[in-house]
Every structure is written in structure tokens, then in C-alpha cells.
Amino acid sequence: MTADKSGQTIKKDGDCLIVPDQPIIPFIEGDGIGPDIWRASQRVFDAAVEKAFDGNRRIEWKEVLAGEKAFNSVGSWLPDETLDAFRTLLVGIKGPLTTPVGGGIRSLNVALRQILDLYVCLRPVQYFTGVPSPVKAPEKTDMVIFRENTEDIYAGIEFQAGSDDCRQFCKIFSEAFPERWKKVRFPDSVGIGIKPVSKEGTTRLVQAAIQYAIANGRRSVTLVHKGNIMKFTEGGFRDWGYECAQVHFGAKEVDGGPWCQIPEGKPGAGIVIKDVIADAMLQQILTRPEDYDVIATLNLNGDYISDALAACVGGIGIAPGGNVNYQTGHAIFEATHGTAPKYAGQDKVNPGSVILSGEMMFRYLGWTEAADLIIRGLNGAISAKTVTYDFERLMDGATLLKCSEFGDAVVKHMA
Numbered sequence: 001m002t003a004d005k006s007g008q009t010i011k012k013d014g015d016c017l018i019v020p021d022q023p024i025i026p027f028i029e030g031d032g033i034g035p036d037i038w039r040a041s042q043r044v045f046d047a048a049v050e051k052a053f054d055g056n057r058r059i060e061w062k063e064v065l066a067g068e069k070a071f072n073s074v075g076s077w078l079p080d081e082t083l084d085a086f087r088t089l090l091v092g093i094k095g096p097l098t099t100p101v102g103g104g105i106r107s108l109n110v111a112l113r114q115i116l117d118l119y120v121c122l123r124p125v126q127y128f129t130g131v132p133s134p135v136k137a138p139e140k141t142d143m144v145i146f147r148e149n150t151e152d153i154y155a156g157i158e159f160q161a162g163s164d165d166c167r168q169f170c171k172i173f174s175e176a177f178p179e180r181w182k183k184v185r186f187p188d189s190v191g192i193g194i195k196p197v198s199k200e201g202t203t204r205l206v207q208a209a210i211q212y213a214i215a216n217g218r219r220s221v222t223l224v225h226k227g228n229i230m231k232f233t234e235g236g237f238r239d240w241g242y243e244c245a246q247v248h249f250g251a252k253e254v255d256g257g258p259w260c261q262i263p264e265g266k267p268g269a270g271i272v273i274k275d276v277i278a279d280a281m282l283q284q285i286l287t288r289p290e291d292y293d294v295i296a297t298l299n300l301n302g303d304y305i306s307d308a309l310a311a312c313v314g315g316i317g318i319a320p321g322g323n324v325n326y327q328t329g330h331a332i333f334e335a336t337h338g339t340a341p342k343y344a345g346q347d348k349v350n351p352g353s354v355i356l357s358g359e360m361m362f363r364y365l366g367w368t369e370a371a372d373l374i375i376r377g378l379n380g381a382i383s384a385k386t387v388t389y390d391f392e393r394l395m396d397g398a399t400l401l402k403c404s405e406f407g408d409a410v411v412k413h414m415a
């Protein structure tokens with residue numbers, strides 16, 4: 001648990017991250033398949049850094065506890081020490097953590113995002129040549145999801161059907177808003193959830209998405225919402241998103257709006273800001289994925305879209321992500337998938353999602369040489385058809401590797 005004395009803290013100075021040569025990086029191993037994929041990934045990270053910087057840089061890993069390992073050893077699912085480590089050390093990485101369905105604890109993953117105000121869930125979706133995919137032209141899918149990470153139905157404000165709290169909430173609501181209360185079809189057995197979506201939350205998310213599009217030469221930013229039905233939450237997201245594009249980036253309406261475009265003379269000139277209703281978008285990612293580029297969306301939509309897009313490019317086994325607050329610099333990188341409990345402890349699953357989450361982390365730190373090596377190693381292992389079960393079952397002539405062996409193959413192909 002204790003880091004070597006030589007490790008140093010990453011700091012933020014204005015817009016810049018100050019990254020020492022031996023940063024202390026906190027990590028959570030995770031539940032279920034977490035220990036297997038973490039072990040395989042950590043070897044890849046260390047090898048990439050060693051090779052990229054000839055031993056002049058090194059990561060000082062600091063394990064912090066969360067989830068089942070934390071509960072079993074210190075009696076807390078998310079100890080204060082863990083939160084303190086992420087707060088102080090700024091940038092970290094984690095494996096997946098279990099969230100029970102229905103009752104039990106609320107999501108620790110969501111809690112980390114909310115407590116540290118990591119308002120962007122950044123999930124790039126790109127195709128790696130050779131990966132088996134269920135779609136005809138997976139290389140046409142090249143999107144980057146900006147999912148709002150702190151609001152929406154994930155706020156966790158819920159009232160369980162039949163509980164005293166729910167009865168009290170229903171009483172207050174029915175008295176204050178009798179006309180709207182009449183719309184609740186089965187009032188005696190209803191459970192209620194609250195969906196907060198704010199202008200502030202939307203603006204900082206959409207701002208980050210447009211800034212990313214400008215910095216990375218992307219063509220468009222699409223606001224994905226269900227604003228036809230949820231007018232003041234998802235519809236608000238759409239309207240505030242367009243307003244953000246106009247106020248902060250000088251975008252002008254095209255063809256009478258609401259689509260708009262950043263005009264000549266401004267950074268990001270030519271980038272189109274558009275919107276689409278979420279259900280239509282989910283069919284269009286299959287029929288014409290080339291129409292989509294950077295995606296800005298709300299929390300629940302972003303969760304669904306992440307897994308759907310991951311499937312288009314070959315599955316959740318290579319779907320990385322990062323939870324980021326671009327203002328404070330805090331970031332925790334993690335895979336899109338969960339704990340896949342049926343595979344726990346079998347050294348079987350694909351560690352690619354955590355490996356690529358580390359690749360994102362290295363780019364975030366400015367350690368691009370190490371990130372590039374990881375991409376080279378991953379491409380090499382996939383091209384050689386040396387892959388884990390999820391790819392092997394769909395690839396002709398592939399060699400089946402264990403989780404740990406796939407990590408070794410990535411390291412081998414960095415050379």
C-alpha cells in the first residue's frame with residue numbers, strides 16, 4: 001500500500017499538468033475479472049514506459065482499495081484513504097467494481113465520478129484492423145463519446161415503492177402539483193426516480209467536447225438526446241448545447257438552424273454542431289456510422305451508446321475510457337465494461353480495455369511515446385491473431401491466449 005519514497009505527485013498549474021519522471025499513480029484492482037486484467041495491463045504499462053524512456057521514467061504504482069477487496073479488508077466499500085489518494089495524486093486508473101441490481105450499495109464507480117466531480121466520461125471508439133466485428137464495415141466507426149458523468153438519473157435520487165420516503169414524496173408531490181400527479185398511472189405501487197439535468201452541467205460537458213473536436217481536427221459534434229419526450233431535461237441539454245456552441249465558440253446557425261457551424265476565422269472553423277434523437281442515433285450507428293464523429297450526450301444515453309458502439313468495433317473487450325475534470329485535472333481511467341463475474345479468476349478475458357485505458361492515461365500525461373508503443377503492441381498482437389477468447393471465437397485461424405498471455409503478446413509486439 002505504501003509508495004516508494006522516490007515517487008512524486010502530479011500537479012496542475014493553470015492549464016498544464018506537471019508530470020514528474022516518477023509519478024505516483026493510484027490504482028484500484030477491481031472486482032470480478034479486475035485482478036486478472038489489472039495484472040496483465042500493469043505489465044504492459046511498465047514495459048511501455050521502460051522502453052519509451054530508456055528507464056528514465058517510471059510509474060510508482062500505489063494500490064488503493066475499493067469494492068469487495070476494501071470491504072473485506074477494512075469494512076468500507078470506498079474508504080476515505082482511497083478518495084484522498086485520487087484527490088491528492090490527481091490521476092489514477094481502476095478496474096471494474098460490482099454494483100448489485102435492485103437493492104444493496106449504490107455504484108462505487110458512479111460515486112467516484114460524482115465525489116471527484118469527474119464530469120466527462122470520455123470513451124473513444126475506434127476500429128483496430130483485424131478485430132472481428134458483427135458489422136460489415138467496422139472501420140467506418142470512428143467516434144469519441146463525451147458522456148455527462150455527474151447528473152441525470154445517475155444522481156441516485158430514488159424512492160423505493162412502498163417505502164415511507166416514497167409515500168411522503170408522493171404526498172408532497174400530489175399536493176404541490178395535483179395535475180401532474182394525475183399522470184402517475186399506479187400511484188400506490190409506484191417507485192420514483194429524479195432526473196436532474198442542468199445548464200452548468202451541460203455547458204461544461206459540451207464545451208469539453210467542442211474543445212476536443214477543435215484540438216483533434218474532428219468534423220462534427222452531435223448532441224444526442226431524447227428531448228422530444230423529456231423536454232426540460234434532455235431537451236434542455238440540446239438547447240444549452242447549441243447555446244454553448246454559439247456563445248463560447250462563435251458557432252452560427254446553418255440553413256435556419258438549429259444545426260450550427262463554427263465560422264471561418266475562429267478556431268475549429270467548419271466544425272458542425274448538430275443533434276439527433278437517441279433512438280434514431282442508435283440505428284444510424286449501424287446504417288451510417290460515418291455521419292458521426294464526436295458525440296456529446298447525457299449520462300444514461302452515454303452508457304447505452306458506449307456498449308453499442310463498442311460492439312460495432314469488435315466488443316467490450318477493447319473499449320477504454322477516462323473520467324476527467326478538465327478544470328481541476330483530476331482523472332480516473334477505466335474500461336467501459338464491468339466485472340464479468342462468470343469469468344472471475346480464470347485468467348481468460350481480454351485485458352485490452354484496461355490496456356487502452358492506460359494508453360489514454362499516458363496521452364493525458366503527455367507520455368505519448370509510451371502510448372504509441374501500446375498501440376503498436378496491441379496492433380501487433382491482433383495482426384498475429386494471438387488473441388483472447390472473445391476474439392478467437394470469431395476469428396479464423398486465431399491462436400487462443402489467456403488474459404496474461406495476451407498482455408505478454410502486446411509487450412512482445414512493442415519491439
Ligand SMILES: NC(=O)C1=CN([C@@H]2O[C@H](COP(=O)(O)OP(=O)(O)OC[C@H]3O[C@@H](n4cnc5c(N)ncnc54)[C@H](OP(=O)(O)O)[C@@H]3O)[C@@H](O)[C@H]2O)C=CC1
Nearest residue numbers: 096097098099100109316317336337338339340349350390
Ligand atoms: N465501470 C465499472 O466498473 C462498471 C461496472 N459494471 C458492473 O459490472 C457488473 C457486471 O456487469 P455486466 O452487466 O455483466 O457487464 P460486463 O461488462 O461485466 O459483462 C458483460 C459481458 O461482456 C463481455 N465482457 C466484459 N468484459 C470483458 C472482457 N474484458 N473481455 C471480453 N469480454 C468481456 C462478456 O461477454 P460474453 O459473455 O459474451 O463472453 C461478459 O459476459 C455489474 O455489477 C455492473 O454494475 C458494469 C459496467 C461498468
Ligand SMILES: O=C(O)CCC(=O)C(=O)O
Nearest residue numbers: 098099107109110303336
Ligand atoms: O457503475 C456501474 O456498476 C455501471 C456503470 C456503467 O455501466 C458505466 O459507467 O458504463
Ligand SMILES: [Mg+2]
Nearest residue numbers: 303306307336
Ligand atoms: Mg456501462
